[in-house]
Amino acid sequence: MGCGTSIATETQGKKVETDEAVVKTTPALTMKAAVLIQRWYRRYMARLEMRRRYTWNIFQSIEYAGEQDQLQLSSFFSFMLDNFTQLSGNGPDLISQLLDPVVDPWLERETCYSLISVPDSYAGPRLSFPLSVSDMNALLSAFKEQQTLHARYVLQLLYETKKLLKQMPNIIHLSTSYINEITICGDLHGRLDDLLLIFYKNGLPSADTPYVFNGDFVDRGKKSIEVVIVLFAYLLLYPDYVHLNRGNHEDHIMNLRYGFTKEVMQKYKAHGHEILRLIQDIFSLLPLATVIDGKILIVHGGISDQTDLDFLGSIERHKVKSALRFPRRSLEELDLGQSYRKAKRMRSSGGSRPSSSRNQSKNQKTPTLRKRRHGVRRQDSNGSCSSSSSSSSSTSSICSPRTPSCLSPHPCLSPPSTPYTVNVLQVPFLDSLSSVPHPEPPQHEQEWKQVRRADSGEFTDLDFATFISFLLPLQIVDILWSDPKTQEGCSPNTFRGGGCYFGPDTTQRLLLQHGLKLLIRSHECKQEGYELCHGGQVITIFSASNYYEEGSNRGAYIKLGRELVPRFYQYQVSRTTRKLTLTQSRVRAAEGSAFRALKEKLFSHRSELMAGFQQHDHNNTGCVSLSEWAQVLESVLRLDLPWRTLRPQLTRLTPDGSVEYQSCFEDMGPGISLPQVTPNLAETLFRYRTDIEIIFNIIDKDHSGLISTEEFRQTWRLFSAHLGVDIDDRAIDDLARSIDFNKDGSIDFTEFLEAFRVVHKLDSKDTHLSGKIDRDKC
Amino acid sequence: MAPKKAKKRTAEGANSNVFSMFEQAQIQEFKEAFTIMDQNRDGFIDKNDLRDTFAALGRLNVKQEEIDEMLKEAPGPINFTVFLTMFGEKLKGADPEETILNAFKVFDPEAKGVLRKDYVTEMLTTQADRFSAEEMEQMFTAFPPDVAGNLDYKNLVHIITHGEEKDQE
Secondary structure (H helix, E strand, C coil): CCCCCCCCCCHHHHHHHHCCCCCCCCHHHHHHHHHHHHHHHHHHHHHHHHHHHHHHHHHHHHHHHHHHHHHHHHHHHHHHHHCHHHCCCCHHHHHHHHHCCCCCHHHHCCCCHHHCCCCCCCCCCCCCCCCCHHHHHHHHHHHHCCCCCCHHHHHHHHHHHHHHHHCCCCEEEECCCCCCCEEEECECCCCHHHHHHHHHHHCCCCCCCCEEECCCCCCCCCCHHHHHHHHHHHHHHCCCCEEECCCCCCCHHHHHHHCHHHHHHHHCCCCHHHHHHHHHHHHHHCCCEEEECCCEEECCCCCCCCCCHHHHHHCCHHHCCCCCCCCCCCHHHCCCCHHHHHHHHHCCCCCCCCCCCHHHHHCCCCCCCCCCCCCCCEECCCCCEECCCCCCCCCCCCCCCCCHHHCCCCCCCCCCCCCCCCCCCCCCCCCCCCCCCCCCCCCCHHHHCCCCCCCCCCCCCCCCCCCCCCCCCHHHHHHHHCEECCCCCEEECCCCCCCEEECHHHHHHHHHHHCCCEEEECCCCCCCCEEEECCCCEEEEECCCCCCCCCCCCEEEEEECCCCCEEEEEECCCCCCCCCCCHHHHHHHHHHHHHHHHHHHHHHCHHHHHHHHHHHCCCCCCEECHHHHHHHHHHHHCCCCCHHHHHHHHCEECCCCCEEHHHHHCCEEECCCCCCCCHHHHHHHHHCHHHHHHHHHHHCCCCCCEEEHHHHHHHHHHHHHHHCCCCCHHHHHHHHHHHCCCCCCEEEHHHHHHHCCEEECCCCCCCCHHHHHHHHHC | CCCCCCCCCCCCCCCCCHHHHCCHHHHHHHHHHHHHHCCCCCCCECHHHHHHHHHHCCCCCCCHHHHHHHHHCCCCCECHHHHHHHHHHHHCCCCCHHHHHHHHHHCCCCCCCEEEHHHHHHHHHCCCCCCCHHHHHHHHHHCCCCCCCEEEHHHHHHHHHHHHHHHHC
16 A cells, blocks of 8 residues: 555646745635645545554464464364373373363362461561451552562462352342442453552442453463452452453463463462462362443353353363363273263163253252253264263262362373273263253364263272363353354354354344343454444453554443443553554554564564475575565465555565565564574474473473473474474483573573574564563563 | 556556556555455455545545445446456556655745644645544654744655654665
């Protein structure tokens, strides 16, 4: 659109006229001048708007591509499971820690936190339970002054929160008859400033000012732990007036990747581990949805054509830790030994499920109501999906509700000598006293390769079920991950790798089905902090302003009164003193950030891109046409971005208009000089840096930052084998040796990762390495 | 920024192949612009897209009639081809700095280099392709007049022209 290449058209004529030394101002001339100025200015604004929009596109597509990588990581974990025996001595522990952390019985004891002593020198708030308003004020003041709450109080707070949440149903029903206007907030993502701004504008939570927080409290922002402390504290203080929904980031695997885990370990070196474990439990205990006056449904992500609120209300949500999904294997590969066959025998078919009152779904304490998922998804070689169902016998034992602590009394896996694979299992469909028939899983599930949960329930001596304790029923994935779209229908959300894209018809149907009139959800960043779609039946509310970059977007919250008409309130936290009133500066700042992220993407796919370019450049001129360049970029990166428009920021043109394709890699380089590392290896490491970091974090159980050279070797070999990247064993060994800087057999993997951080050579501001790391993570 | 030769303008609605009006590379660029405008990616620019675009440009209360007028110019729903016909010509070009300066000088015959804020307002909101009040305010927010109410138009033109140039580096 004329970026830099001007083609003056109608202005040519005017130029001559107005160039006269003596300007006689006739009305005609005045008008022509005015038109010129108006058009010129409007075009400038339009170009700015365009830049803003494609900057937005860049951020979004990179963000979602990152989330999609999650699948990559998941399949690697399953690969590790398959081959865990190779992780000498580390296997079962490693996997069990990942999938179903053995809950420390220590943590369940009432007084565990009270044994932590708080030194007199601690100047932060000392909370007393039950919390009072003055505790809250002290807490808020402390956080405003950048103080940290002592681990002892954090643990106590978390323990109390967990106790409270256990009593809550999956779906919370609110009524405006006894509550005034309700305020609904969207994603916060660790932005304490935004939360404080909302409290400032709207009032602190209280009986007069009730709140619903719609998930994604953590990750990306730097104050995630403070945000959850504040939210949980208010939850304890006003359990009837503060409500929290679970978001897709309330998930320990996501936290490993997107910064929350790291933040906690940095701020709480001694007790971070325990804090994280408790938080993990709490996350899985968060309610899934809130309904106001039976008319307004609030969930974090969205819905699908399979969403059934009654079913959702009856799931045992606390067993659902993470949205990790494993690929399926055939039933035959499974060899789980005795226990499994025993389970088979105990299953029986036929028999209907006795009904129960709907109210029981709200009371999780009732042992009789435990709905078991029954899902068998077998994928045959031709990919067809069969799902068999059988109901349980009517004489099953009634157990007390399982808390996470007794989920895995033994190690998760069958004896190490028996290799096993993750599997789609014939799950015994145990007794359920719920009358709600579970929905038939849709065909498209196949693509998501979900494994139905094997819930062992009463069968305490069955090993096979206990190692898959992570599985999420599909319904919950949909609630946490789906996005609305304009087209009709419901299709898998390939962008994110989970949940659905749901159309207006899906919304309509669900609302009608349950007598609702509005769906409020979050999950997607919106320019103005909120957005309506589906003819006003769906509202997206997002409360983290400047999410991508300073000035990128506003945050917003909704207020709902008795008449149930939403009112929107917007805000934007401004952190720097730099004047951002000029739109151009704002756009430029965001744009700069977006292009850096984009260039890193380019760099980490360098060899693929070069291969693509060279295919078009037979004579090795170093140039290709603009179309070819754009084509290669899109086919390798798949980000669906306007490459031609972005071209000036990425590469140089030759005088004849073709693209010097190597110039897009020019100002990027590795963090430190890589000793004896082939370019191929370097690039792979760049690309999977985040994944590798997560894996290291898991291996490094005591969070010391060090892993043994042997562990590193094993992991790296596995990872590259899984990726299909052909890495010479010797190259790995050389690499391991070279990064063992002090030659003591252990690798400081923070240093290692630092080496594979992409550095922008022309970045004069970027002198502090640590600052960059934080920025990359959050 | 040497201007290329001005293309011959065909009458709107004429039967010529619109794609032949432009070079391939230009068409690709316009396609990207189209996609940027088509926010819901359905392949058409509808009145919502137009209204959103106007709003983003500071014209918040565009009347329905105005949008309808624009849409009426199109023979049907605005897909890319129609878009190209309607807007192709208007998408090209950045005016040289001097041209715009001279336009401002029409209003500043004594060549003082500044214009009074209310004069600028009157000049731009009451004639030709009138600015709305919001647009005017947007300009003054981005380029505030001094305490005496004078707008330094040379500075304004310079910042816009060279600011953008700098961004392209």
